[in-house]
Amino acid sequence: MSRTIKVLLAEDQSMVREALAALLGLEDDIEVVAQVARGDEVLAAVREHAVDVALLDIEMPGCTGIEAAAAVRRELPSVKLVVLTTFGRPGYLRSAMEAGADAFLVKDAPAAQLAQAVRKVLAGDRVIDPTLAAAALADGANPLTDREREVLRAAADGSTNAELAATLHLSQGTVRNYLSTAIQKLAVRNRAEAVRIAREKGWL
Amino acid sequence: MSRTIKVLLAEDQSMVREALAALLGLEDDIEVVAQVARGDEVLAAVREHAVDVALLDIEMPGCTGIEAAAAVRRELPSVKLVVLTTFGRPGYLRSAMEAGADAFLVKDAPAAQLAQAVRKVLAGDRVIDPTLAAAALADGANPLTDREREVLRAAADGSTNAELAATLHLSQGTVRNYLSTAIQKLAVRNRAEAVRIAREKGWL
């Protein structure tokens, strides 16, 4: 048995973050050496504390856990990455894997899986919910182009075509065209449904 | 110093729930005697385990933590109620208070406040974030009528007027009228914005 596993916790909700720290603190072989509340603080903290495993929430201010994962993978490729999220969206799993994550956990999995996942990734294994993996494969890749995604994201708050055209520096007609193709690709009837479906799949 | 405080934890995400349990388990005077993942299991569990303080998440399957709080307050009025939520929505605070909650905490508050809140409510105090309380008062009460809220909620997924009319057993014109008045009351331009604002305020 070697020294304890050094873990970083990145999660924006203090109460959840500290609770997870308490949970991991119960394990003899795991030590939470750093906690951050923002995605853009992850890389520096990982470097500073010589972290073995980084546990990253997706939804965070600064940047997403997935972006943070990609940055760590690029700069410090030996650090293991566990992505932890509230939402089991297939698209999230896909992007997390593309960013180089070693494990993908949803927060409604049993708590015991967290420490287990930390140990497994350190042993070189990958940890992925098989149901979610199947869903990700079944859904296929994100069918939307960059612009379609941007426009859809901008439309999500209820902005009108004119507002979208202004903020995105496009003509109103172009905005409508993008939304129209997005609506067709997602096989729905209007932009509101398109936003909902794209969100659910993790494509936004 | 009397016996330990018996706490129930109601939260649908296992990992978060068990992590919070670990956190509270670190306190000598607090014991988590029951955990449930659904709102509609709260009342029975509170009764069965002679709980002193119930810690309730709002978003849960079965019924919301607020509805569960109301039920406990009605049936077992001596039990203290702490509502814990991800979203600091003023309307949530208002409804929680109306349901008889003794404390209202948001999950991005420091973890230490959780145990403190448990002790304070047991001592007869109320625990409320002052910023949120101010926001709740500033926003005023929910301006939407029951029907307007129902229609807006049904419209949230992107349903069309015809679909809304069918599912709510109304005429299409009536649906449009309700949405129109809701849009005006919320001072927005379309149903999508109305849904977003109503959500943010906790009025949906």
Added chain:
DNA sequence: ACTGCCGGATGACAGATGTCATACGCCGAC
């Protein structure tokens, strides 16, 4: 060199949405 896709744009059209005036019955407050 040709083809196809992407980003961007226009114009025309049909249908959906939002507004407004108006109406009726019901109920609670004053």
Added chain:
DNA sequence: GTCGGCGTATGACATCTGTCATCCGGCAGT
């Protein structure tokens, strides 16, 4: 007992949204 608010409904109207055909320039494959 009247007044106001709510729930429900209709019809007319203006505007917004979604679709489609068509076009252009750029760029990647073949």
